[in-house]
Amino acid sequence: xxxxxxxxxxxxxxxxxxxxxxxxxxxxxxxxxxxxxxxxxxxxxxxxxxxxxxxxxxxxxxxxxxxxxxxxxxxxxxxxxxxxxxxxxxxxxxxxxxxxxxxxxxxxxxxxxxxxxxxxxxxxxxxxxxxxxxxxxxxxxxxxxxxxxxxxxxxxxxxxxxxxxxxxxxxxxxxxxxxxxxxxxxxxxxxxxxxxxxxxxxxxxxxxxxxxxxxxxxxxxxxxxxxxxxxxxxxxxxxxxxxxxxxxxxxxxxxxxxxxxxxxxxxxxxxxxxxxxxxxxxxxxxxxxxxxxxxxxxxxxxxxxxxxxxxxxxxxxxxxxxxxxxxxxxxxxxxxxxxxxxxxxxxxx
Amino acid sequence: xxxxxxxxxxxxxxxxxxxxxxxxxxxxxxxxxxxxxxxxxxxxxxxxxxxxxxxxxxxxxxxxxxxxxxxxxxxxxxxxxxxxxxxxxxxxxxxxxxxxxxxxxxxxxxxxxxxxxxxxxxxxxxxxxxxxxxxxxxxxxxxxxxxxxxxxxxxxxxxxxxxxxxxxxxxxxxxxxxxxxxxxxxxxxxxxxxxxxxxxxxxxxxxxxxxxxxxxxxxxxxxxxxxxxxxxxxxxxxxxxxxxxxxxxxxxxxxxxxxxxxxxxxxxxxxxxxxxxxxxxxxxxxxxxxxxxxxxxxxxxxxxxxxxxxxxxxxxxxxxxxxxxxxxxxxxxxxxxxxxxxxxxxxxxxxxxxxxxxxxxxxxxxxxxxxxxxxxxxxxxxxxxxxxxxxxxxxxxxxxxxxxxxxxxxxxxxxxxxxxxxxxxxxxxxxxxxxxxxxxxxxxxxxxxxxxxxxxxxxxxxxxxxxxxxxxxxxxxxxxxxxxxxxxxxxxxxxxxxxxxxxxxxx
Numbered sequence: 008x009x010x011x012x013x014x015x016x017x018x019x020x021x022x023x024x025x026x027x028x029x030x031x032x033x034x035x036x037x038x039x040x041x042x043x044x045x046x047x048x049x050x051x052x053x054x055x056x057x058x059x060x061x062x063x064x065x066x067x068x069x070x071x072x073x074x075x076x077x078x079x080x081x082x083x084x085x086x087x088x089x090x091x092x093x094x095x096x097x098x099x100x101x102x103x104x105x106x107x108x109x110x111x112x113x114x115x116x117x118x119x120x121x122x123x124x125x126x127x128x129x130x131x132x133x134x135x136x137x138x139x140x141x142x143x144x145x146x147x148x149x150x151x152x153x154x155x156x157x158x159x160x161x162x163x164x165x166x167x168x169x170x171x172x173x174x175x176x177x178x179x180x181x182x183x184x185x186x187x188x189x190x191x192x193x194x195x196x197x198x199x200x201x202x203x204x205x206x207x208x209x210x211x212x213x214x215x216x217x218x219x220x221x222x223x224x225x226x227x228x229x230x231x232x233x234x235x236x237x238x239x240x241x242x243x244x245x246x247x248x249x250x251x252x253x254x255x256x257x258x259x260x261x262x263x264x265x266x267x268x269x270x271x272x273x274x275x276x277x278x279x280x281x282x283x284x285x286x287x288x289x290x291x292x293x294x295x296x297x298x299x300x301x302x303x304x305x306x307x308x309x310x311x312x313x314x315x316x317x318x319x320x321x322x323x324x325x326x327x328x329x330x331x332x333x334x335x336x337x338x339x340x341x342x343x344x345x346x347x348x349x350x351x352x353x354x355x356x
Numbered sequence: 357x358x359x360x361x362x363x364x365x366x367x368x369x370x371x372x373x374x375x376x377x378x379x380x381x382x383x384x385x386x387x388x389x390x391x392x393x394x395x396x397x398x399x400x401x402x403x404x405x406x407x408x409x410x411x412x413x414x415x416x417x418x419x420x421x422x423x424x425x426x427x428x429x430x431x432x433x434x435x436x437x438x439x440x441x442x443x444x445x446x447x448x449x450x451x452x453x454x455x456x457x458x459x460x461x462x463x464x465x466x467x468x469x470x471x472x473x474x475x476x477x478x479x480x481x482x483x484x485x486x487x488x489x490x491x492x493x494x495x496x497x498x499x500x501x502x503x504x505x506x507x508x509x510x511x512x513x514x515x516x517x518x519x520x521x522x523x524x525x526x527x528x529x530x531x532x533x534x535x536x537x538x539x540x541x542x543x544x545x546x547x548x549x550x551x552x553x554x555x556x557x558x559x560x561x562x563x564x565x566x567x568x569x570x571x572x573x574x575x576x577x578x579x580x581x582x583x584x585x586x587x588x589x590x591x592x593x594x595x596x597x598x599x600x601x602x603x604x605x606x607x608x609x610x611x612x613x614x615x616x617x618x619x620x621x622x623x624x625x626x627x628x629x630x631x632x633x634x635x636x637x638x639x640x641x642x643x644x645x646x647x648x649x650x651x652x653x654x655x656x657x658x659x660x661x662x663x664x665x666x667x668x669x670x671x672x673x674x675x676x677x678x679x680x681x682x683x684x685x686x687x688x689x690x691x692x693x694x695x696x697x698x699x700x701x702x703x704x705x706x707x708x709x710x711x712x713x714x715x716x717x718x719x720x721x722x723x724x725x726x727x728x729x730x731x732x733x734x735x736x737x738x739x740x741x742x743x744x745x746x747x748x749x750x751x752x753x754x755x756x757x758x759x760x761x762x763x764x765x766x767x768x769x770x771x772x773x774x775x776x777x778x779x780x781x782x783x784x785x786x787x788x789x790x791x792x793x794x795x796x797x798x799x800x801x802x803x804x805x806x807x808x809x810x811x812x813x814x815x816x817x818x819x820x821x822x823x824x825x826x827x828x829x830x831x832x833x834x835x836x837x838x839x840x841x842x843x844x845x846x847x848x849x850x851x852x853x854x855x856x857x858x859x860x861x862x863x
Contacts, residue, residue, distance in 0.1 A: 224729075226722050233713060236704045242661055243691075243699040244714040245681030 013353055024346040025296050025303075029310060031346075032339035036331060045325045054332075057320025058313040064320070066202035070274065072305075072312035074099070074283070076211035077266035078290025079297065079304040080218050085259035087222065087299050089235035090252055094141060094156030095263035096287025097163030098134035100278075102264025103271045104167050105133035107278040108175060110189030110271075119192035126193055127210075127268050134264015135257045137163065142256040146249055160287065168280050177277065186278040195273040205273035211305075214262070218301040221258075231255050263287060284315075292340040298347070311336050359422065361386050361549050362407075362438075362518050367416030369402055376402040377413070378573040384518065389540060389550045391564035391581075393557075393593055395788035396758055399573040400553045401443075404520050408440045409433040420518065439511025443522040445503050447510075449496035454478060456495050457510045474513075481512050485543055501532040508539075519543070521552040525559060526786060530646060530814065537563040555593070555788050557586045569593055594789050601797045602821055604804070609637035611673065612777050612808035613658075618667030620653050627653040630667065631834040633827060637776070640799065640809040641837070642823030644816060645852055647782075650832040651812045652694055655781035658810070659691045660684035671777075685714055690770030690778040690807075694785070696759070700766045703755030707745075708736035710754045711769045739768030744794070760791025767798050778802055781812045796822060816845050830854040 037047040058068045078095045085092035109129045114122050141155035168184065171177075175186040195205040222228040233241040234251045242248060266286060271278060293311055297303035318332035362384040369377040376399045384390055392400045405411045407418055412428035419425070420436040447456045458474050478491055487505050495503060504524065511519055521540075525533040540550055540563060554560050560567050561581055569577040569592045577592045613635040620628040627650045635641050645651050656662035660681040669676050671687055684691065691714075693699035701710045712721045712732040721728050721735070736750035743764045747757050754762060763783065770778065780799060784792045799822060803809050813819050819826055825837040828851035835856035838847070850856070 224726055226716050226725050226727055229709060229713065229716060229727055233702050233705060233709075237698065237702040239695075239698050240700070240702040241713075243659065243681070243693055244702075245660070245685060246713070 013351055020350045021298065024350045025298065025307070025343060028296065028343040028346040029339050031342040032335055035338050035342075036335040039334060040327060040331060043327050045327050050321055050325055050327060050331075053321035053324055054314065054317030056317070058317035060320075062199075063202060064316065066199050066204040068309070068312050068316045069208050070203045070205070071316050072308045073205075073208045073211050073273065074266040074270050074286040075289055075293050075308035075311050076208075076215060076305055077262050077269065078286050079293030079308050080211075080215055080290075080301055081259045081262035081266070082291045082294035083297065083299040083301055083304055084218060084222075084262065085255055086294060087235055088231040088252065088255040090142070090255050090259065091151075091153045092138060092141070092156050092256070092259045092263075093153055093291065094138060094159050094163075094287070095259075095266070095290050096283060096285065097156070097160035098137045098260045098263035099267035099270070099283055099287050100160075100163040100167050101137045102130035102134040102267030103278045103282055104170060104175075104186070104267075105264070106130045106268040106271045107186040107189060108170075110193045111175070111187035111277075115190040115193070117192070119194075122190070122193045123195065123272065126189070126272060127265060130268020130271075131261040131265040134262070134267065135260040137264070138256045138260025139253075142252060146252065164280055167278060167282075171278060171280070175278075184279065188277040189272060193272055194276060195269065203274055205269075207269035207273040210265075210269065214265075215301045215305050218258075218262075222301065227251070227254060263290070266290075289336060292336055292343075295340055295347075296343050310339075360384055361421055363419040364403070364407065365417050365419065367403065367406055367413045367418070369399075369406060369411060369413050371402075375573050377406065379416070380570070380573075380575050381416075382568060382575070384549050384551060386549055387544050387547050389544050389552070389563060389565050391560035391567045392551055392553045392570060393555065393560050393567055393589060394570035395555055395593055395790065396760065398570040398593075400570055401522055402573075403570070404440065404522060404551070404553060407433070408438060408520065434514055434516075437515060437517035439508075439514060439516025439519045441504065441507045441511060441519065441521045441524060443524075443526055445507050447495055447503060447506060450494065452492050452494055453489055453498075453506050453509075454491040456506055457491075457513045461514065478509065478513060482509060484546070485512065486539055500527045501536075504528070504536070517548055519548060519550045521550065523553050523555075525554065525556065533559065557589050557593075557789075560589070561586060571595055590789055600793050600821060601800055603640070603800055603824070606638050606803065606824075608639040608824065609806060611635075612637050612671070613810070614670040614673075616668045616670075618657070618669065619665045620657055620662065621665045622653060622662070627832050628657070628664075629832040631829075631832070633834060633837070635777070635808045635810055637808045638803060638806045639824040640803050640811050640822050642819035642826040642840070643810065643812045643829055643834070644819050644826060644848055645814060645829035647814055649829050651781070651814075651829050654829065655694055655779060655812055658684070658689070658779045659693065681714065682717070686718075688773070688776045690773065690775030690780075690802075692763075692766055692770065692778070692780040692783050694781040694812075696762055696766055701754045701762055704753055706751050707740070707748050707754050707757070707765060708732045708750035710765065711736040711739055711750075714769075715773075735769075735772070739765055739772060742772070743768035743798075760787045760794070763787060763791065763795060767795065771798060771802055774805070775802070775807055778807050778809045779812075780809065782814065783811070784813070784815065784818060792818075816848050820845070820848070826851075828852045828854075828856060 040047045040050045057064060059065055078099060081095045082092065106126050106129055110126050114125055140159060141152040144150040144155050145152045171186045172184045177185050177187045195207055198204045198206055198208060230246045230251050233244060233246050234248055238248060270282060275282060289311055293304055293307045296307035314332040314335050318329045321327065322329040360383040364380060364382040367377050367380045380403055394400045406413045409428055409430035409432060417424050425436055426432050454475055457478055462469055475491055482489055487509055489502060489505055495506060524536060528536060544550055564581050567579050567581055567584060568575060569589065571593060611634060616632050617630045618628055619626060619630050643651055653662060657664050660679040660683055663678045712735060716722055721731050733750045739745060745761050745764045747761050784795050799809055811819065811823055820840060820843055823840050826840055826843050827837045828835040830852060835851050
């Protein structure tokens with residue numbers, strides 16, 4: 008058996024690959040559901056109902072999709088330039104922490120219209136700065152950023168843990184380790200009344216379009232793609248490698264930091280160490296399922312959010328652990344990788 | 357006449373609409389060397405892949421020593437004594453020579469590997485064929501020529517009696533290539549049979565007993581090397597008479613590029629040692645040399661990808677500081693890199709993107725950081741039209757172009773800007789005869805237009821035909837120039853060996 012590179016990738020294949028990947032992942036998870044003794048189709052029906060069955064369910068799913076879109080974009084932007092930022096989780100936490108600190112202390116008195124943009128920028132900058140550490144290590148010492156950005160995730164959570172049990176600890180929280188809350192004025196306006204859905208969702212959608220535009224239409228987008236695809240070729244064509252990667256890292260880290268900022272300002276109002284149920288890692292799956300296309304990231308983030316939100320409802324009524332959502336999402340990454348391989352190569356015997 | 361060791365009978369293979377092999381037959385006798393000659397895409401590699409069992413033929417059969425090989429089974433081919441030396445080696449750089457040779461020869465379930473016996477066998481083979489190598493060296497530390505030797509040894513270790521070499525000289529320097537053919541001839545004398553694939557006329561004339569010419573998937577001729585000529589073979593291969601263009605006399609104009617005492621250190625090694633040259637408008641200055649003698653660094657220095665350590669560089673009489681790529685491009689210097697696949701193009705990007713990438717920041721192709729896609733596409737269309745780039749539209753990925761067409765794209769994106777200086781590094785390396793003629797014609801046309809052309813090449817024939825003046829580069833040193841009119845292969849050969857002082861004395 009040999010693998011032969013496909014000369015042309017038909018559009019149908021590009022569309023079908025993620026669909027087939029998701030269906031296969033659902034089919035394999037179905038085996039687990041059946042093993043747990045529940046009817047598979049009904050379980051999936053309940054997941055759908057749990058995610059879209061009511062106005063509240065829909066708003067919950069969209070709320071959950073918001074940080075996933077942003078971390079998905081963070082991964083997509085970086086991976087496109089072959090910068091393997093696995094640290095979105097940590098950048099998200101640092102963004103959240105910076106927002107909580109600034110919102111509760113420095114900027115707390117400002118009116119919302121001024122405070123919110125400032126806080127969002129603060130979060131993005133914090134994420135950016137945190138991503139600069141692995142980038143600097145790579146450019147200066149050729150240290151693999153997969154390892155450094157991944158390990159910094161744990162450092163980030165420990166920093167959060169230290170501060171919310173220290174200087175940022177909210178004395179009104181009955182001893183729970185959580186940060187001071189941000190001022191009420193800093194909370195993001197709701198998109199739908201009496202739900203948790205906030206304008207952060209709109210911001211994420213707009214950003215996905217902006218990123219798409221940057222990648223397909225700008226000089227920076229073209230240069231970062233060249234740098235990722237063929238570094239010596241990019242150097243020969245005069246692409247400043249270091250500077251391009253620096254911009255990519257800032258964009259990627261900034262998006263992840265923004266995810267943290269929006270999660271604090273839109274949903275929680277303060278920071279704890281369980282702010283993110285792995286949004287940063289799930290963002291990698293979201294980006295890969297979307298084949299790194301920023302527009303498709305919105306759809307794949309919705310799929311992932313559907314699984315997580317829907318699994319909660321399904322679990323209550325059918326007695327299957329919610330971990331089935333994690334299993335399905337993780338499986339869909341594996342099936343997508345297999346699918347991507349098949350869309351690039353054909354198998355010959 | 358003994359029984360042929362190998363018979364290929366009526367082999368056909370179709371890929372989509374493309375008939376890669378059309379009813380090809382061939383016989384190989386014991387102790388014979390056959391050259392399979394043809395342009396890129398003539399079906400040589402496909403035929404050999406069928407022989408080795410990589411592809412299953414649509415029709416025809418392969419017979420080794422009177423027994424038919426089952427189609428599509430490389431293991432059966434190896435067992436029957438067929439060995440293949442690929443153009444891109446299939447060796448593991450992190451293993452030693454011995455480990456590489458042994459890979460795949462022992463059962464995965466063997467308790468202990470028979471390293472001692474394997475080492476003895478390897479050494480006896482390397483002794484017998486004069487393929488000297490240290491079995492304990494890490495493969496990654498070997499030169500390309502030595503790696504090829506390991507690849508050959510690996511086939512011999514598997515008791516190959518028929519050895520197939522796919523463009524064996526593509527990665528070798530001239531001297532390494534000569535050494536390789538000496539070894540191959542010796543192997544034939546000892547009873548092995550060889551087929552080598554090539555599109556270089558010189559080497560097939562020199563090394564093969566018989567030459568089989570393929571064109572568009574068909575055998576068009578079979579000649580004994582002694583009964584044929586280079587001109588005839590070239591015509592058979594291309595299907596029409598090919599004449600490499602020759603320069604017309606011209607009078608050089610103003611000084612375009614002057615280098616004085618330039619030294620370049622790379623990773624603690626002096627690659628260029630105080631070299632000087634002067635390039636005038638309307639002339640071609642040839643730099644010849646065996647690769648690895650500093651010409652790559654010379655090219656990079658002028659391309660803006662490698663800074664000089666000391667020395668002065670003048671463009672049109674004005675001294676310039678360290679050159680960056682944008683400096684070079686903005687100064688109107690055309691650049692043709694040595695490695696077109698890895699430096700000259702980004703394979704996964706579209707042709708139009710490759711056409712404009714090095715000028716993407718210029719107002720012609722972008723404004724306020726936004727790419728002007730239409731201008732890029734139009735530019736690419738112009739290149740495709742004027743430079744006869746075949747095999748794609750502006751949106752095709754560059755990787756799908758053949759070497760010759762990719763080179764035309766690179767030439768086009770430079771020459772359409774009417775460069776005043778053109779730096780061409782190994783512009784025809786690996787190209788087939790038709791493409792070589794096209795590239796030569798373009799370089800001469802640029803010279804006629806008044807461009808100053810620096811031609812860095814290891815192809816003596818090319819340099820003698822195109823260049824007005826020639827300098828040789830040896831170990832980072834540059835010889836004084838000689839007029840092309842006074843140069844011949846022998847004299848240049850001496851210069852490339854670093855003996856230009858004796859050449860001067862002899863004059």
